[in-house]
Amino acid sequence: MAKPSPLFLPHLLYILFLLAAAPNQPKAAAAPSNTFPGDIAALKAVIAALDSSSFPAGSCLSSWDFSLDPCTSAFGPNFTCGLRCDAVSGDGLFARITDLSLDGAGYSGSLSPLLWSLPFLQSLDLSNNRLSGPIPPPRTAGLPPLLRRLSLSRNSLSGDVPCFHPAPSLQELYLDGNRFSGPIPSSLPSSLRRLELQSNGLSGELPDLTQLSNLYFLDASDNALSGPFPSALPPSLVELSLRNNLLAGDLPSTAITALPALQVLDLSHNVLVGAVPAAAFDHPALEQLTLARNSFEWVEEPADGGTGSPMVALDLGHNRLAGLLPEFLGSMPHLAALVLENNRFTGLIPAQYAMRASGGGGVPFGRLLLAGNYLYGPIPSLFQGMKEGTAMVSLADNCLFRCPEELFFCAGAEQKPSATCRNANPMIP
Numbered sequence: 001m002a003k004p005s006p007l008f009l010p011h012l013l014y015i016l017f018l019l020a021a022a023p024n025q026p027k028a029a030a031a032p033s034n035t036f037p038g039d040i041a042a043l044k045a046v047i048a049a050l051d052s053s054s055f056p057a058g059s060c061l062s063s064w065d066f067s068l069d070p071c072t073s074a075f076g077p078n079f080t081c082g083l084r085c086d087a088v089s090g091d092g093l094f095a096r097i098t099d100l101s102l103d104g105a106g107y108s109g110s111l112s113p114l115l116w117s118l119p120f121l122q123s124l125d126l127s128n129n130r131l132s133g134p135i136p137p138p139r140t141a142g143l144p145p146l147l148r149r150l151s152l153s154r155n156s157l158s159g160d161v162p163c164f165h166p167a168p169s170l171q172e173l174y175l176d177g178n179r180f181s182g183p184i185p186s187s188l189p190s191s192l193r194r195l196e197l198q199s200n201g202l203s204g205e206l207p208d209l210t211q212l213s214n215l216y217f218l219d220a221s222d223n224a225l226s227g228p229f230p231s232a233l234p235p236s237l238v239e240l241s242l243r244n245n246l247l248a249g250d251l252p253s254t255a256i257t258a259l260p261a262l263q264v265l266d267l268s269h270n271v272l273v274g275a276v277p278a279a280a281f282d283h284p285a286l287e288q289l290t291l292a293r294n295s296f297e298w299v300e301e302p303a304d305g306g307t308g309s310p311m312v313a314l315d316l317g318h319n320r321l322a323g324l325l326p327e328f329l330g331s332m333p334h335l336a337a338l339v340l341e342n343n344r345f346t347g348l349i350p351a352q353y354a355m356r357a358s359g360g361g362g363v364p365f366g367r368l369l370l371a372g373n374y375l376y377g378p379i380p381s382l383f384q385g386m387k388e389g390t391a392m393v394s395l396a397d398n399c400l401f402r403c404p405e406e407l408f409f410c411a412g413a414e415q416k417p418s419a420t421c422r423n424a425n426p427m428i429p
Contacts (some may be wrong), residue, residue: 035071035085036094042114043070043083043097050109054130059105071095087120096120098146104128104154111157113139122146127153127174134159142166153177153196161197163187175200176219184220188212198222198241206242208232221245221266229272231255237262243290244269251291253279261285268292268315276316278302281309281332292339293318299326306332313337317369325350325375333362341394342372346425349395354380357391364391371396371412374424379403379410399425 044066055062060082064070068078071085072095084099098120108130115124116138124147135157143150148169154177161180164170167189173196180200186207188195193214198221205227206220215234221243228249233240237259247270256262256279265280268290278300280289287310296319302309306328314335322344329338330352338353349370356365360382368391376399386393388408395403396412399421403410415421422428 034069034094036089036096039095039097039118040066040070042112042117045112045114046100049112050107050131054106054108056105059107060103061105061107071097099123101125102129106130108132111136111152113137116140116143118144120144120146122169123149125149125151126155127151129155131155131157133157135162137162143170145169148172150174161185161202164189167191171214183207184225190214193217195219206230206233210234212236216261229255229267231258233259235259235261239264241266242270243267246270247272250274251277251296253277256280256283256286264288266290267294270294272296275300276321281306281311281328283309283311285310287311287334288313290315291319292316295320297321298323299329301326301328310334313367315339316343317341319343321345323347325353325370327352329353330356336363336365337367338365339367339369340373341369344424345370345373345375347375348377349375349380349400351380351382354382357393358382358386359390365393367392369394371398373397374399374416374421376400376421376425376428379407383409399428 047061047064063081064079070079070083071077077085082100082102083097085095086098087096088094089096097118099122101123104127106129110133111131113136117140121144143164146169147167149172150170151174153174156179158179160182161175161184163185165187168191170189170191172194173192176196176198178200180202182202183204184197184202184207190211191214192212194217195215196219198219200223202220202223202225204225206225209215210232212234214236216236216238218237219241221241223245225242225245225247227247229247229251235258238261240262243266247267249272251272256277262283263285265286272294274297276291276296276299280286281302289311292315296316298321309332311332312334317339320343324347325340325345327350329335330350353368356362357368371394378401393409394412395409397416399416403415405411405414
């Protein structure tokens with residue numbers, strides 16, 4: 001065996017001296033020994049409010065055994081799914097529940113108000129079950145102060161949508177796919193960034209929501225909301241969907257320009273009338289506009305002819321739009337999907353439309369639906385060379401010359417009878 005270096009022993013003695021002379025270091029806080037009793041009581045209340053016969057084998061709730069501590073054991077949490085315990089109490093002795101996320105196993109029953117008594121809760125997700133009844137009001141002062149995400153989507157909850165006040169940290173609220181009724185409350189947590197209320201029975205006008213200064217996503221589709229298009233929306237909105245409601249009247253240009261960050265707007269399946277405003281094509285951020293199945297009558301042309309528009313997809317199908325096809329739509333540089341089917345357009349198909357559908361003139365039209373109008377004249381020659389599958393093009397049910405269903409872009413319906421076409425197009429001999 002090799003002998004230690006002559007310098008080894010002095011170095012070792014020096015290290016031992018430093019360790020002996022070092023002041024005592026504070027000991028690390030003891031690991032939490034068990035779950036806070038109040039948190040356990042809240043979990044038991046969740047169980048008690050549900051129908052235990054709806055707990056399928058293998059589900060999270062069927063595995064909750066309160067003879068064991070929920071959060072802690074020698075090998076980690078005893079409740080292996082449904083909750084997380086990522087916080088400790090101020091004295092370091094107790095684990096606290098931060099996330100309650102039940103699996104979508106079809107649990108039925110109601111919500112316990114003790115859910116709101118978990119002060120460290122950051123996320124609550126009970127979506128995709130069969131929970132019913134109203135959302136219970138908190139027994140204490142509002143929602144948990146750290147709660148950022150609340151998802152009760154796709155249950156059978158009913159009653160009014162509560163105001164959820166106070167909720168100082170709530171950023172995401174998902175109440176879609178339930179049976180809520182009545183109006184949308186005007187006083188919602190100002191911290192909200194995402195609000196989903198679609199597929200309920202909500203009614204009345206959309207309230208003033210400008211106090212939600214950070215809201216970027218709002219979906220209130222598939223309800224019974226009425227009145228005009230709301231003019232008091234937060235300018236921070238990036239996506240807005242009010243599809244399948246009862247909104248009526250004009251779509252004001254001012255309402256569009258008041259939402260400078262808007263990228264996606266879906267107002268389809270309402271009863272809006274008048275003009276599709278030029279402001280939609282002048283907008284600096286709007287990329288997807290869906291106004292299908294309304295009663296719009298004409299399209300306003302923007303001052304720059306749409307050449308500055310970032311719009312990628314436009315759906316104006318199933319309206320009452322009449323006159324010639326708007327040529328400027330064929331010049332919008334980023335437009336890749338254009339739907340104008342089932343309107344009252346007449347005249348010839350602009351050559352720019354055919355050029356874009358055949359792959360020329362900028363970003364090609366991958367989708368061009370013009371069926372169900374009163375367009376006449378010959379099929380533009382650029383269509384003739386297109387192969388099926390290169391783009392989705394539909395020219396069926398118009399007044400075009402020589403557009404047999406054997407051609408893929410004419411398939412789906414025969415062209416209209418000559419008498420119908422002559423009544424709609426006086427220029428047809």
